[in-house]
Amino acid sequence: MSTKEPNSQPGKTTLSLFSGILGGALITLTLVGIAVWFTTGIGLLRLMGVVKDGRVLINVDQPTVVRQIQKLQRLETVSYTMDKIISGEHDNPYLPKFLASDRLLLVVHGEVIAGVDLGKLQASDVALSNRNISVHLPKAEILVTRLDNEKTRVYSRDTGLFSSPDPNLETQVRQEAERQLQQAALQDGILKSADENARNSVQSILKGLGFDQIAFR
Helix, strand or coil: CCCCCCCCCHHHHHHHHHHHHHHHHHHHHHHHHHHHHHHHHHHHHHHHCCEECCEECCCCCHHHHHHHHHCCCEEEEEEEEEEEEEEEEEECCCCCCCCCEEEEEEEEEEEEEEEEEHHHCCHHHEEEECCEEEECCCCCEEEEEEECCCCCEEEEEEECCCCCCCCCHHHHHHHHHHHHHHHHHHHCCHHHHHHHHHHHHHHHHHHHCCCCEEEEC
16 A cells, blocks of 8 residues: 655745744844833933923933033123224433434224133032022133234324334333223223123023023022
8 A cells, every 4th residue: 555745835834934034023123122212212311301391301410511511611701892092102311302202102993802711610610409500600801802903003103313213112002002901891891791691691501401590609
């Protein structure tokens, strides 16, 4: 008596193998997606915080706030300009001026820039309490005092009959012009204005980070 071999079904075997591979791939993608969510999605939620009253509250710590403020470095907040005529003169104590003197009139256009060097901010200058923050900013200072060479010129130069122009006189007059320019800016309250403007700039940054109460000390 003869025995028949069972008929082979290659089509069904291939379909089962393909289904197994596809199922394994789907499971792998699902696991990878879950892993990505835990590593990035949850971290993003921790960074962004929660939505309250229609706005996103960003969770930031003290080192982050300090770094954000320090990034501003030298914050130039006020520019003061002045036009003035400055004079300088060298005399001979033994001879009259028309014989031995050197007199210079300089038309000066200068600028003084004041601001706050936020690179000096220390960690101890920032205190956090929930969504409240207290900041002690460095004091405002004169950052730049300069003359505009294009608009600064010698108005007149008079020398005595027996004198020659002193090559150092113009340099000395320029130095005096810078000193008077800075003094005038200080008298007009440039440092107070620079301090107020710096606070406004930093306050805008802190509000953008989600702080409700901002105090400067």
